[in-house]
Amino acid sequence: MKKWKPSIIIENSIKQNGRVTADVIEKTYDIxxxxxxxxxxxxxxxxxxxxxxxxxxxxxxxxxxxxxxxxxxxxxxxxxxxxxxxxxxxxxxxxxxxxxxxxxxxxxxxxxxxxxxxxxxxxxxxxxxxxxxxxxxxxxxxxxxxxxxxxxxSPVLTETFRAFIQSLLKSPTLYEVWVLLKIIHYFSEWGLDAHEFVVDIQKKYKDSKSISGYKKQFRMENRPFDIGIYYDFTFDGSGYRPDFVIGFFEKENKQWSLHTLDAKYKCYSEMTKGEQTLLNDLKHSGTRYLNDLFGGELKVKSATLIHTDIKSLNWNVKEKQVNTENNQHTIAHFHFTPSESKNLQIYLKRLLHENSGLDHCCPKCGQFVEGTIQNTKEFQNKISRKILYNCSVCEEVWVANFCSSCSYHGRNMKLFYYNGYPKYLARQLYKYPTHNYNIQVGESWDVHCPNCYKTFDHKINYIVKHTVKNEPMIIRSF
Ligand SMILES: [Zn+2]
Ligand SMILES: [Zn+2]
Missing domain, CATH: 1.10.287 (Helix Hairpins)
Structure with a gap:
């Protein structure tokens, strides 16, 4: 399309050669x-x-x-x-x-x-x-x-947070920080204020260009416990620096239960000496922390390794080299990847119930649940009981049972005051509808005792195959 514009007419009048030039304007949508x-x-x-x-x-x-x-x-x-x-x-x-x-x-x-x-x-x-x-x-x-x-x-990322995320993507600690964010996510379902965490992290990153050494006690409203988290924090007494220390503070008796978790971006099954490497990592990130993370009196109750090898998982490592005192459920390792992601939730549930003794707290919403004691048995100075928990807030259900055989033989008992008298309470065995960490019994709502492997019917003995890499396997019963 050709157009006569005033500028062209003027230009033309100035020009002496008599030729008229005009701009060519094309109709275009490429704006x-x-x-x-x-x-x-x-x-x-x-x-x-x-x-x-x-x-x-x-x-x-x-x-x-x-x-x-x-x-x-x-x-x-x-x-x-x-x-x-x-x-x-x-x-x-x-x-x-x-x-x-x-x-x-x-x-x-x-x-x-x-x-x-x-x-x-x-x-x-x-x-x-x-x-x-x-x-x-x-x-x-x-x-x-x-x-x-x-x-x-979409949430607006502040400049600090954007810078933090960008630095993270190139960092070798990406896996650890991802695990940290996931832990915060699951804890937020128990009542932790995730916003508080984001504000903290921004401040920490702004002040020191890293989030290493972060620690915090999260006050949990309407829950029987507070949660403490240390990330990549160096502890004075030992000089050790676990990736995570996770603590539950029981408000009623003002006591902490502390646990360590180390993250390893490793696939043991694909390594030539994978089993040995895993064993060394468990000694380094398990036995070492259990024995003396704090030095002195305060003890860590469990030490666990989180990794990316989807073929390895053991919630209760008994290997003598690692678990020298043969304590149940104190050393463990499990895999956690974006596509295999249910184990972190199982781990946190296990920390709450099995390792911190907060079995009256719902593993889905963190609320207090009054259990129903179903049968209490007294025998000499020993006592055993089964408790059924039923959360009215989120409908979750779980059972704290016990092993009759271990109770009879007085194995793994806990001091417990019953009607004002000191007694020994049988260790509780936890069972959930799904996502269990104790070995399952095929045909009933029961679990194998992690100590003797017997089921509730304690007459049966089991032959069990142990490996460091995987959960014990029941291979024969008699
Ligand atoms: Zn609940
Ligand atoms: Zn037992």
Whole structure:
């Protein structure tokens, strides 16, 4: 299209050669606003992909849990069977919500793809800035407003936090910090204020360009305990620096139970001397901390290794070289990766109940649960009991049972005041509908005692195969 413009006419009058030149203006849609709109649509597309992948993973985890629950439901004879049904129903309704969301995502993805196919938007994307057209044009400004509203939905990263995340991505401690964030995430379900943590971390990073040495006691409202976390902190007495120390402070008796956790980005199964390396790591990150992290009187109650070898897991390492005093459930190792992620939750549940003795606290929501004592047996100075816990807030259920054989022989007993008299209480054995850390008994809601491997029917003896790498295996009973 050729246009006569005043400038051309004037120019022409000045020029003496008599030839008229005119600007050639082509009608084009390749304006920067379109490039920015393409950027917006591609951003939506990426976001949808990430959300869909995350929800798919969540759905698989829920389905696995349902299958596990259905299995125990089939085998259960007692009235607990109703409890399992209601847990299954809760999970089924969560699954239905996720499936419903996947339809909505699908719809959104189709719409975004249609937008990306529009001829106007066949251009290179460009980062967004406010332009005259975005401010003034009725339609363009509407598009721009929608994008601003979308951006408002995502949390704004402060400059400090952005810098922290960028430094992290290149850092060899990426796995450790990821584990730390996951621990905070699970603890937030027990009532920890995650926002408090983010504010702390920003401050720590701003002051020292690293988050090493972070420590904090989180006050937990309406829960029987507070949580303490040390990350990469050097302890004075020993000079040791575990990746994590996790502590539970029982408010009622003002006592701490402390545990260490070291992270190793290692796949032992693929190493030539994997088993030996694991053994050395367990001595270094287990035995050493258990014996004298603090020196003196205060003792760590459990020491665990978290790693990325999905073929290795042992919640109760008994190997003499590592567990010199043969204490049950004090040394362990487990795998945790983005695709195999249920063990961290099991670990935290185990710390709460098995290692800290807070078995009256719900492993899903952290609330106090008054257990129902089902049968108390007194024999000489010994006492044993079974307690059923049922959380009215989140419907979680768990049982603290005991091993008749160990109780009879007085193994692993705990001093306990009963009606004002000192007695010895049989060690509790914990059982959950899913995600257990004790060895399961195939056909009933029972577990093998971690000390003698017997089931509740204590007449049967078991031959057990031990390895450092994996959980003990029951190979024959007689
Ligand atoms: Zn609960
Ligand atoms: Zn036993």
């Amino acid at each position: 920067k606003e379109h490039q920015m709109i393409r950027f917006m649509a591609e951003e939506f597309q990426r976001r949808i992909e990430v959300e869909v992948a995350m929800e798919k993973k969540q759905l698989i985890l829920l389905m696995d849990e349902i299958r596990e629950l259905q299995d125990v439901e089939r085998k259960e004879q007692s009235n607990l069977v109703f409890k399992f049904r209601s847990l299954i129903n809760i999970l089924l309704s969560d699954c239905a919500k996720l499936q419903q969301r996947s339809l909505i995502w699908n719809d959104a993805a189709n719409k975004v793809n249609e937008i990306l196919d529009v001829p106007l938007l066949q251009c290179e994307p460009m980062t967004i800035e406010e332009t005259h057209t975005f401010r003034m044009h009725p339609i363009y400004s509407e598009v721009y407003e929608i994008y601003l509203a979308y951006e408002e939905l």
